Structures are given as structure tokens and as C-alpha cells.
Amino acid sequence: MKQIADFTIVGREQLGEQYFSLTLRHPDQLPAIEAGQFVEVEVSDCREVLLRRPISIHDVDEEQNTLKLLVQIVGKGTRKLSELKVGESLNLIFPLGHGFSVRGERPLLVGGGAGIAPLFHLAKSYSRKGVEPTILLGGRTKALIPVRDAFEQYGRVFYATEDGSLGEKGLVTQHPAFAGRYDHICTCGPTPMMKAVGRYAMEKGVECEVSLENMMACGIGACLCCVCDTDDGHKCVCKEGPVFDVRKLTKWLAATK
Amino acid sequence: MAKLETKIHNIVLKNPVMTASGTFGYGEEFADFIDLSRLGGIVVKGTTGERRQGNPYPRMAETPAGMLNAVGLQNVGVGTFCKEVYPRIKDIDTNILVNVSGSSIEEYCSVAEQVDALDNVPGIELNISCPNVKKGGMGFGTDPAMAAQVVKEVRKVYRKTLIVKLTPNVTSIVDIAKAVEQAGADSVSLINTLLGMAIDVERQRPCLSTITGGLSGPCVKPIAVRMVWQVAHAVQIPVVGLGGISCAADALEFLMAGAKAVQVGTANFLDPAVTVKIVDGLQDYCQRHQIEDINDIIGII
Ligand SMILES: Cc1cc2nc3c(=O)[nH]c(=O)nc-3n(C[C@H](O)[C@H](O)[C@H](O)COP(=O)(O)OP(=O)(O)OC[C@H]3O[C@@H](n4cnc5c(N)ncnc54)[C@H](O)[C@@H]3O)c2cc1C
Ligand SMILES: Cc1cc2nc3c(=O)[nH]c(=O)nc-3n(C[C@H](O)[C@H](O)[C@H](O)COP(=O)(O)O)c2cc1C
Numbered sequence: 001m002k003q004i005a006d007f008t009i010v011g012r013e014q015l016g017e018q019y020f021s022l023t024l025r026h027p028d029q030l031p032a033i034e035a036g037q038f039v040e041v042e043v044s045d046c047r048e049v050l051l052r053r054p055i056s057i058h059d060v061d062e063e064q065n066t067l068k069l070l071v072q073i074v075g076k077g078t079r080k081l082s083e084l085k086v087g088e089s090l091n092l093i094f095p096l097g098h099g100f101s102v103r104g105e106r107p108l109l110v111g112g113g114a115g116i117a118p119l120f121h122l123a124k125s126y127s128r129k130g131v132e133p134t135i136l137l138g139g140r141t142k143a144l145i146p147v148r149d150a151f152e153q154y155g156r157v158f159y160a161t162e163d164g165s166l167g168e169k170g171l172v173t174q175h176p177a178f179a180g181r182y183d184h185i186c187t188c189g190p191t192p193m194m195k196a197v198g199r200y201a202m203e204k205g206v207e208c209e210v211s212l213e214n215m216m217a218c219g220i221g222a223c224l225c226c227v228c229d230t231d232d233g234h235k236c237v238c239k240e241g242p243v244f245d246v247r248k249l250t251k252w253l254a255a256t257k
Numbered sequence: 258m259a260k261l262e263t264k265i266h267n268i269v270l271k272n273p274v275m276t277a278s279g280t281f282g283y284g285e286e287f288a289d290f291i292d293l294s295r296l297g298g299i300v301v302k303g304t305t306g307e308r309r310q311g312n313p314y315p316r317m318a319e320t321p322a323g324m325l326n327a328v329g330l331q332n333v334g335v336g337t338f339c340k341e342v343y344p345r346i347k348d349i350d351t352n353i354l355v356n357v358s359g360s361s362i363e364e365y366c367s368v369a370e371q372v373d374a375l376d377n378v379p380g381i382e383l384n385i386s387c388p389n390v391k392k393g394g395m396g397f398g399t400d401p402a403m404a405a406q407v408v409k410e411v412r413k414v415y416r417k418t419l420i421v422k423l424t425p426n427v428t429s430i431v432d433i434a435k436a437v438e439q440a441g442a443d444s445v446s447l448i449n450t451l452l453g454m455a456i457d458v459e460r461q462r463p464c465l466s467t468i469t470g471g472l473s474g475p476c477v478k479p480i481a482v483r484m485v486w487q488v489a490h491a492v493q494i495p496v497v498g499l500g501g502i503s504c505a506a507d508a509l510e511f512l513m514a515g516a517k518a519v520q521v522g523t524a525n526f527l528d529p530a531v532t533v534k535i536v537d538g539l540q541d542y543c544q545r546h547q548i549e550d551i552n553d554i555i556g557i558i
């Protein structure tokens with residue numbers, strides 16, 4: 001069941017210039033949260049921002065009753081959120097959307113930029129099932145891969161950076177680990193990256209789920225603003241996604257934009 | 258407790274707060290957040306003769322104190338609505354109204370006729386803002402004669418309460434309101450979205466796939482209040498007011514300007530529980546001002 005709640009900020013961490021994380025404590029008991037689900041965050045006291053902002057659930061701590069968001073500062077709303085301090089409160093609608101299926105025995109998780117956010121809770125979910133995922137994280141530079149070591153407790157981690165400042169130089173799809181044998185691929189990140197990963201998976205006949213980040217107004221399936229042109233027609237990313245099986249997205253994969 | 262009950266033609270509303278079409282899905286999307294039976298009414302998504310996919314993504318852009326949308330009437334079509342959606346929502350204890358849309362008079366009539374058969378739908382809201390495909394895409398609602406014609410034809414096939422939703426994208430909304438009243442409308446609702454446009458200067462492209470789109474949210478409220486006030490003074494039929502309402506004070510402005518009921522749209526995206534907060538706020542206001550019946554303040558301006 002979806003809910004609206006005022007969370008208390010109990011932790012804040014700056015992760016390089018562009019990223020920060022917020023740890024938020026729920027007033028009561030957190031419901032079960034699937035990896036890949038997201039929240040709609042209210043940006044209050046900001047003249048330029050009207051709508052909530054969708055942000056993935058990066059991590060969940062059931063014992064502490066907290067969840068964590070990993071946010072990249074890209075505009076006015078995320079900048080305002082970056083100014084929040086420990087002790088302040090933040091209103092969220094959550095948990096939203098359908099998450100990853102957490103299938104496969106040899107999964108590969110491919111993340112780029114802010115897209116690595118949902119992969120953390122996903123890696124943890126695999127690990128809890130006794131499956132060790134391979135995790136491949138990419139970014140233009142080392143500084144743009146905001147979370148690194150923490151992933152290592154859940155799987156084998158590889159990096160690709162365009163300037164070679166961390167791991168292999170190049171794109172994630174050029175990394176040797178990408179060409180390994182997997183039975184399931186999950187990806188979240190910039191659209192060109194997700195399309196490249198999705199096309200590769202289709203070619204190789206490997207199951208693949210992508211998590212889309214379309215612009216949203218309501219986040220709960222009411223406005224129909226966030227649609228993706230799937231093979232079954234326009235589907236709301238907020239409600240039927242954000243995670244989709246690429247086999248339903250052949251039109252999207254083929255489109256150049 | 259003040260009496261909040263109002264009436265739109267034959268429809269009794271337990272309070273004046275309804276939801277605006279296209280912003281509240283089929284109501285079900287909000288069931289986790291509010292008790293839907295506390296609403297005066299729910300106006301469901303614009304419904305056409307056949308299933309429609311709507312416009313390509315991107316079809317939303319945030320603007321100062323508002324948003325542009327170009328959803329373009331994506332909906333399941335009236336057949337699926339009647340067969341699959343209606344049975345799921347028909348027992349919600351509120352007034353379920355269907356927003357009827359189309360691209361030709363025949364399509365409007367066909368949708369209205371099929372909705373007429375649904376026992377638990379006491380009325381329709383005829384969305385005449387749609388472009389008329391047969392007349393070169395000109396909006397039905399922008400010309401008094403064309404607006405009157407579509408209302409007259411729908412009136413022949415639809416027996417229950419007929420609310421006509423007016424577009425603000427006209428020189429004189431009063432002329433359109435009078436024309437549809439003459440043609441047999443039982444009520445008018447206003448305003449639909451204002452035609453707008455936004456450009457992403459970094460990408461040097463329009464923000465919407467359709468270039469232009471409909472503006473809604475707090476930024477349109479003063480225009481909407483003005484139009485409701487003008488129309489309420491010009492017609493005898495009840496007026497439903499909407500455009501930018503996000504709190505009880507906003508709703509009260511519309512009521513004082515002459516609206517018998519209000520609809521809440523974009524504000525549902527910011528707070529899915531806003532509608533019931535507005536209902537509570539109206540009750541509080543009446544108590545604070547010792548008003549026994551909300552109807553006593555309707556049209557006082
Ligand atoms: C399901 C989902 C999960 C997401 N998870 C995360 C996350 O975990 N961490 C994170 O940092 N971001 C995430 N995003 C993206 C995030 O929502 C946007 O970056 C944010 O809304 C931008 O708000 P802003 O006010 O800072 O930017 P604005 O000032 O509104 O815009 C600045 C720039 O960002 C672009 N932009 C705006 N919205 C989006 C969007 N939804 N996707 C891509 N670009 C956008 C605009 O086109 C513009 O160029 C997610 C998006 C979705 C839909
Ligand atoms: C995303 C979206 C979809 C809409 N779809 C419809 C629709 O299908 N039919 C209709 O008559 N109005 C539609 N509208 C207009 C609203 O019902 C309302 O008239 C308008 O948004 C102004 O009210 P607001 O400022 O409270 O949102 C839509 C508005 C939005 C924002």
C-alpha cells in the first residue's frame with residue numbers, strides 16, 4: 001500500500017561535488033520495499049519547484065526503520081534537497097512502482113551515474129537470496145561514481161570510466177566483465193547506456209530489466225505524463241515501471257532518441 | 258457542523274469538492290491515500306469512442322507555479338470503460354462523472370449514449386475543448402455556434418445531468434457559456450487548461466513533443482476565478498469552478514465568485530490527500546465564520 005509520510009533526516013553525506021545521500025527515518029514502521037521502487041519527494045519552500053521529484057530507494061535498513069536516497073544535483077529541485085540538514089523533515093509518497101524481479105543465478109547489474117542508486121538495494125536483495133551478482137558501475141570520471149566500496153559486500157564490482165580514472169577506460173559495455181556469461185541483466189542509468197545494454201541482452205537472448213527515469217508529475221498513475229512507448233502501447237513508467245523487461249521495449253530500444 | 262451539501266442540477270453533492278478530469282485517474286489511484294467517499298464527486302479521465310494512445314513523450318513540463326501537459330486524451334475508450342473500469346468504481350459512495358471527449362459530433366454522441374446506460378453515473382462532463390477533426394482541427398469549444406451544435410446533439414441522446422466544460426482559450430467565455438446554456442446544458446464547468454508553451458534553452462528544443470500544451474496549476478487561478486465570476490453572472494445554470502485550486506481558501510474564492518462546486522486538478526499530484534483537506538478546511542471556515550450552510554456564501558461577490 002502506498003502512503004504519504006514525513007520522514008526525519010537522520011543522516012546526510014556529501015559524495016563528491018555532484019552527489020549526496022540522505023538517510024531518512026520513517027515515523028512508524030517501514031513497509032516492505034522492492035529493489036527498484038521509488039519515492040516522490042516534496043521540495044518545500046522552493047519558489048521554482050511545484051512538482052515532487054522521483055528518486056529511487058537506494059537502501060533500506062529495516063532494523064533502523066530508515067531508507068536512503070542517493071541524489072545527483074542536476075537542477076533546482078535536487079539543489080534545494082541538497083541543502084537539507086539532519087533533523088529536518090522530508091515528505092515522501094512511497095513506495096511507488098514495480099521493482100526488479102531479482103531473478104537469475106548469475107546476474108549482472110549495470111549502473112551509470114545516478115542510475116546506480118536502485119542497484120544497491122538490488123545487490124543486497126540478490127545477496128539475501130544467496131546469489132552473488134556481478135556489479136559493473138560506470139561514469140565519466142571516478143568522482144561521478146558516488147558509491148563504490150559499499151557494493152563490494154554484495155558482489156564482485158568492476159568499474160569503467162571514460163577518462164580511465166577508475167577501473168577500465170571506456171564505457172561499461174566495453175568492459176571485459178560485460179561480456180561474461182550471465183543469465184539475467186539489470187540496468188539503470190543514462191538512456192543511451194540502458195539501450196546499449198538492452199540491445200546486447202536481446203541479441204544474446206539474456207533476460208534483461210531496465211529501470212526508466214521518465215519525467216513525472218504524479219508518480220501514482222493518475223496523470224499519464226510519464227509514458228514509455230512500449231510494444232503494448234503507452235505505459236506509465238511510474239505505475240507499470242519503472243522497471244521493464246526489455247522484451248516489451250523493442251520499439252524503445254530501436255528508437256535513436 | 259455546517260451544511261456543505263450543494264446541488265448541480267439533479268446531482269446532490271455531499272460537499273462542493275470534486276476532482277478534475279485527467280488528474281485523478283479513475284479514482285482508484287488515490288484509494289490508498291484518502292477515503293474516496295468523502296468527496297463530492299469524481300470526474301474520471303477524458304473518455305473517447307475508441308482507445309487512444311495520446312501524444313508522444315515528453316508530454317509534461319513544469320513551469321513557474323504550474324505545469325504544461327500534452328497527454329492528448331490517452332484513455333481506454335468508452336467500451337472498455339463501461340465493461341472493465343465502471344464495475345470496479347461504481348460502488349464508491351460519491352458521484353462518478355465521466356468526462357466525454359471526441360473528435361466529431363458523432364463520437365461525442367456515441368460516448369454519451371453509452372455512458373447514459375450506466376446507472377451509477379449521474380452525469381457527464383462534456384469536454385468541448387477537443388479539436389474537431391472534420392472542421393480542420395478547430396476546437397469545438399472556441400466557437401459559440403459549434404459549441405451549441407455539439408451540445409444540442411448530445412442533449413438528444415443523453416438524459417441525465419449534462420455539464421459542459423469550457424475552454425479559457427477564447428475571447429469571450431461568457432458568449433460560449435450562454436450558447437451552451439441555450440443549447441440545453443444543465444451546468445458549465447470552467448476552466449480547462451490554458452494553451453501555453455515552454456522551451457528548453459539548453460537543448461534548444463520545445464519541452465513538449467507537441468510544442469504547445471495545456472497550462473494548469475496555481476498560476477492559472479486568478480484567470481479561472483475571473484472567468485467563473487463573469488460566467489456565473491451571465492447564466493442561470495450552475496457553474497462548477499476549477500483552475501489552480503490547492504487549498505480551502507482557493508476553493509472558497511471560486512464559491513464566492515459564484516461556483517456551486519469546485520474541482521481540484523494539478524494539486525492532487527503535489528498532495529494526493531489534498532481534496533479531503535479542502536473538505537475539512539471548508540468546514541473549519543464555516544465554523545470560524547458562523548456560516549450554517551455553505552450555499553450562503555456562494556456567489557456573494
Ligand atoms: C523512477 C525515477 C527514479 C529516479 N531516481 C533517481 C535517483 O535515485 N537519484 C537521482 O539523483 N535522480 C533520480 N531520478 C532523476 C530525478 O528525478 C531528476 O534528476 C530530478 O527530478 C531533477 O529535478 P531538478 O529539479 O533538480 O531538475 P530540473 O531543474 O527540473 O531539471 C534540470 C535538468 O534535469 C533534467 N531532468 C529533470 N527531470 C528529469 C528526470 N526525471 N530524468 C532525467 N532528467 C531529468 C531536465 O531535463 C533538466 O535538463 C529518478 C527519476 C525517476 C523517474
Ligand atoms: C495531466 C492533465 C490531464 C488532463 N486531462 C483532461 C481531460 O482528459 N479532460 C479534461 O476535460 N480536462 C483535462 N485536464 C484539465 C483539468 O481537468 C483542469 O481543467 C485543469 O488542469 C485546470 O485545473 P487545475 O489547475 O486544478 O489542474 C487535464 C489536466 C492535466 C494537468
Ligand code: FES
Nearest residue numbers: 217219221224238
Ligand atoms: S507520473 Fe503521473 S502517471 Fe506517471
